[in-house]
Every structure is written in C-alpha cells, then in structure tokens.
Amino acid sequence: MPSRSGRARSPKSSRGDPSDLVLGIDLGATKVVSGLVDANGAVVRHSGRHLHANDGPGGVIHTVVQSARACLDEVAEPPAQIGVAVAAQVDPRTGTIVHAPNLGWRDVALGHRIEAELGAPVSVVNDARAATVAEWRHGAGAGVEDLFYLALGTGVGGSAVVGGRLLEGGSHAFGEVGHITIVVGGRKCHCPNWGCFEAYVGGWAIAERAREAVRADPAGGRRLTERAGDVAAVTAQTVLQTARAGDPLAQRIVRETERYFADGAVSVANAFNPSTLILGGGLLAGHPPLLAVAESAIRARCQPPAAGARVVAARFGEDAAMVGAAEVARLERRRR
Amino acid sequence: MPSRSGRARSPKSSRGDPSDLVLGIDLGATKVVSGLVDANGAVVRHSGRHLHANDGPGGVIHTVVQSARACLDEVAEPPAQIGVAVAAQVDPRTGTIVHAPNLGWRDVALGHRIEAELGAPVSVVNDARAATVAEWRHGAGAGVEDLFYLALGTGVGGSAVVGGRLLEGGSHAFGEVGHITIVVGGRKCHCPNWGCFEAYVGGWAIAERAREAVRADPAGGRRLTERAGDVAAVTAQTVLQTARAGDPLAQRIVRETERYFADGAVSVANAFNPSTLILGGGLLAGHPPLLAVAESAIRARCQPPAAGARVVAARFGEDAAMVGAAEVARLERRRR
Secondary structure (H helix, E strand, O other): OOOOOOOOOOOOOOOOOHHHOEEEEEEOOOEEEEEEEOOOOOEEEEEEEEOOHHHHHHHHHHHHHHHHHHHHOOOOOOOOOEEEEEOOEEEOOOOEEEEEOOOOEEEEOHHHHHHHHHOOOEEEEEHHHHHHHHHHHHOOOOOOOOEEEEEEOOOEEEEEEEOOEEOOOOOOOOOOHHHOEOEOOOOEOOOOOEOEOHHHHOHHHHHHHHHHHHHHOOOOOHHHHHHHOOHHHOOHHHHHHHHHOOOHHHHHHHHHHHHHHHHHHHHHHHHHOOOEEEEEOHHHHHOOOHHHHHHHHHHHHOOOOOOOOEEEEOOOOOOHHHHHHHHHHHHHHHHO | OOOOOOOOOOOOOOOOOHHHOEEEEEEOOOEEEEEEEOOOOOEEEEEEEEOOHHHHHHHHHHHHHHHHHHHHOOOOOOOOOEEEEEOOEEEOOOOEEEEEOOOOEEEEOHHHHHHHHHOOOEEEEEHHHHHHHHHHHHOOOOOOOOEEEEEEOOOEEEEEEEOOEEOOOOOOOOOOHHHOEOEOOOOEOOOOOEOEOHHHHOHHHHHHHHHHHHHHOOOOOHHHHHHHOOHHHOOHHHHHHHHHOOOHHHHHHHHHHHHHHHHHHHHHHHHHOOOEEEEEOHHHHHOOOHHHHHHHHHHHHOOOOOOOOEEEEOOOOOOHHHHHHHHHHHHHHHHO
16 A cells, blocks of 8 residues: 555545545635545545635635635546535525525525536535534444434534434424523523523523623623623633633533533433434533533433433534535435 | 135225235223224224233233234234334334333333234334324325424323434434423423423423412412312313313413423424424313414524424324324335
8 A cells, every 4th residue: 555645534545546536615604615535534635715705606606616626626537526515504405505694695506506617416515414424424423323413613503313314304404403492481592582502502602691790790700801801702712711710700601501501412312312412513622521511411311212322522623514515425426 | 817805896995905904003001902094094993902011011912912803803814014003112123112111011022922923014113103104194294204293291202204204213212302401400300301391391290380389379279179179189181171261370370381382392393393393192182272382483483494384283183103003014014
C-alpha cells in the first residue's frame, strides 16, 4: 500500500480511487465548504468560500459551484453523484429548498440548478439530517439501526434513524425536539410556543436566562458582566467560562441548564427509543459534562425499555454536514 | 381447474372467500377476542372469552386457542396467517412477549406456541401498534404515509407510521410520548420520571388531581364526592360527568387538563411531524372537545412545517387492536 500524507483518519481508506470519491457540499448562511469524501467518510480534500445571502440564489449558487470546481479540478472524471447539505427545510425527493430562513429562500430548485452546472445528479438534504447520516455511517452511531442525534447549539435540533432509515416526517421536519414543551406555561420561545426545550437549553436561551439573572442581581453578576464587557453581550459561552472560573451565579445558571437538559434527554429517549443517543453541537463542546447528565437521567428516569440507551458524543465536528451530504449521495447512487 | 367447494365466489367482495379472511386476536389482561377480518378491515365474525392471568401462560394460551377455534369452526381451510395483539412489549421478529406487566409474563414465545396449536404462521404485535395499523390501513389515517396515533386512556400511549412504515424503536417502545416531561420537577408519574404528559392527562392522573382538589376544598368538591360516593372513588369519568353537570371545581380540573393536553399535542406534532394526528381512547370518548383543543393549539403554537397537521378522531373503537393484528398478519403474508 502506498504511504499517504499523514492526514489519514481511517485505515481502510479508499483514497486515490476516484470512482469511490463523492463530492459533499455544506451550504451555510455565510460560507460554503465542498469536500471529496471517500467510502470511509474521510475528507480527501476540501475547499471553502465565503458567501453573501444578499446575492440571492443566483449569486450564492455561483459561489457553491466555484467551491465545488476547486475541489474537482484535479479529478479526472466528474463525480457520479453530489450531495448538498443546507440549513433549510428541504424536500429531498425533488432537491428543492422549501424554506431557508437564513438565506431568505423559498422554493429554490437547488438540486436541479447545481446539476445543470456540474453535470452530475445532486442529492439535497437538511444539514442536521446530513450530520446524523455522517454519525450513523461513519461516526458515533456506526452499526446502529435506531439512533437519535441531538444537536445542542444556539438552537436545539434533532434527527433520527429508526429501523435503519433516516426519517423525514410529513413535511420534512421529523425530530424537531427543540420545540417539545418541557415547562407548561414557561418561557417564550423563538418559535410560536412557550416552555420549549430550546427556550431553556438553546445557546440563546442560556444567554437570556443569564442576562435576566445578572439584571436581578448586578453584584452577583459582576464577573459575568466583566467578562462579556456588558450585560447585553453575555452569551452561553460567557456563562460556561465564568462558571468554570468558579463564579457562583454562572454556576447556578449551568446547574439549572443541566436540570432542564436532563428532562429533555429523558423525553427524547422515552419518545424515540433510540439504542444510541448521540449528542453534538457547540454547547456540548463548551460543557462536556452534559453527556454524563443525559446518561444518568436516562438510566434513572426512563421507562425500562428506553433506560438502556447508550449516550455518546458525536465524532464529527465541523465536517459533519459535508461528510453526511456525501454519504447521502453515495446511498442514492447505490439505489439507482 | 376443479371447483373447490361449490361455493359461489363474488369477484370484488372478499366476504365468504376464506382465502381473503385473516384471523386477528386481541389478547388483553382479562379477556381475549378473536375475529375473522376481511380485506377491508370489516369483522365478519368474532368470538370472545374471559381469561385469568393467574392461569399462567399455559392456561391463557389455551383460552386464546379456544376463542380462535370458535371463530374458525365454520371455515373450511385454516387461515394462511394469524395476527395477535397484546398489551405488552413485544419482539415482532420472533413473536416473543418480552414483558407483559398485566399478564405477569416475561419472555413467553407466544407466536410459536399459538402456531403449534393452530397450524398457521402467527404475527405478534403490541396492541397500541396494532390499533395504529388499523387506523392507517382502514381508518382515520387511510392513505397517509406519516401519522401519529395518540391513545388517551388510563395511560397515555403513542405509536407512529413514518414514511409508510410502522416504527418499532431500539427496544420496541417507539412513540411512548406519555412519558415526555411537560412540567420540569412536576408530578410523580407511575414511571420513574416526574412531570410526564401522562402524569397530568392520563385517566389515573386526572382522578388523582381531582381527589387532591376535593380534599383541599371539601365544600367545593361536594358534588364530585356525592357522584363518586367517596373521595377515594373519584375517577376521570366522574370528573367529566360532574363538569358536564355544571360543577365549577370539576370544570376547573377539565380546563387544566385541556391546558396540559394542548402542550403534549404541540410537542407530539413538533417532534414527529405527522401529516395526520389521530386521537383515540376512553378519555377522548368521554371528552370529545379534546380534538378541537389539539387542533387549535397545533395551528397556533407549532413550528410552521408541523402546524398544518390534520387532527382526527380514531375510527375504530374496541375492535382496533383485533383488526390491526389481522392487518399486520395480512401484510406479513404478502411479504412471504
């Protein structure tokens, strides 16, 4: 076997065989990253571009195609299938973006338009589902038929593989557990509901709860204010950092967050009965003890069939959606 | 081709054509009902028996077989497939009852044992899933690919068809939404958790909340106590009847129940994104306005993709599990 470049992630890599490489694209609100992904989920090369949602679909798609071509320019043959992950409500059957709030798009035929430019069939998938597929095929959920991926970031999202199939739901929104009520009559969410899981545990909500606590007790909140520069600038990460530095008020916010999070984790395990619950996202990165919080709550408080769920951290970080988009394309190619 | 039995065979209706009839069995904790079900979900004949869980698996299975034979005694050929629904955690791949609390069974090979007696392949299915299949194939969810069936009775149960497939979960407990937390730190549930949907809206919980209210205000609770005979005898149905008769305390309990129920319905619609949410069970029968409560809460408070879910009452009543078990058997036969 020829030696490789030292970037190796997986031993059984197919690197070098272009027929086994698939192009995955992660289209976000401010940047796009394209990558050639091998059959083991390893990224062989990648290329990113900043983009401007103000340019509209035409301009954004032009940037997407540029980043894809930069990845493909040394590859002899065009890829047999391309996968695109987007932070949007997506109809995967047609490749249409139904609604992408961050890009300001409605009903954009993204799949067809990229296909026309790059000359290969394009699969389009919601970015959270793409990350779930990456974990399912090559990450923390490899070999599992029933898993739930809980994404803990500014918002709280989710997506599930059940019986070996990625679920879509009636309008491509299956698994949106950020918006299950955990406190009847509770805090207003960014969605139309009150008391949502996300309204307590999402990054924006942790920040909001902390700011309220600081305003109610400016002396107790002094260290939070100092670290952020201003009460209004307190974020979830400020709270986590200040708590780690020993500040009692920040520690109280973190403890309360853990308590709310435990109830959400128990709800998810009881409702979706996953064999494996995968946690990912920036909040977990900033506060790894959430893994143990979920595990002990599930063991102690779930119904017997659900209490045995394995709780693990996501393996993929920033690459998750790109690798998952490539894998969705690979699965689609096999189906043809 | 020789005629088989000289019986006329009508081309469309399957009634009278034994090859189109499937035997469905609903095995409960106190009775078993067997029925011959045609291809449209209609029960052609049925036969019930009381049973005694104390008789153990051998005695109970003997009673099940008796009720099945009473249904089959005028049928010339044994059915090609038999379906059995049980209020239990079931492994449908092996036909084993993993755990049936009401029967006191663990790891009973029910499918094999009935097969040995009746000489036809047996499919075993959880009773809530069977009811879901009945609604999906022949009832309120006919023609729908993504539905959630919410069973409102003494307990709160659920089950889902997503992408045209009945979901099982990692340990055959997918959809147990009775045990999502709706009130962090709330009322103790019968399960190990606190604040569950069922701990507010299940029949036992409504009764418990009403008894607490009566004990806190014996004068206000006089009509509830009178109707039940004793505070300890107040049930959910007592509450609903007394509220309908105009009693303010009972009406308050009902209003509070509706409020908790609305949050659970919103959670289910957001998390599972069904095109159709089917409500069934004794609580809905006793208080039909819950249908409108769910619909208006979902319209007003769900995320946009989930807010359009159709909300309907189950079509099947007592027969649901039996008809569903027969339908599961029919689907299984086609797969062979």
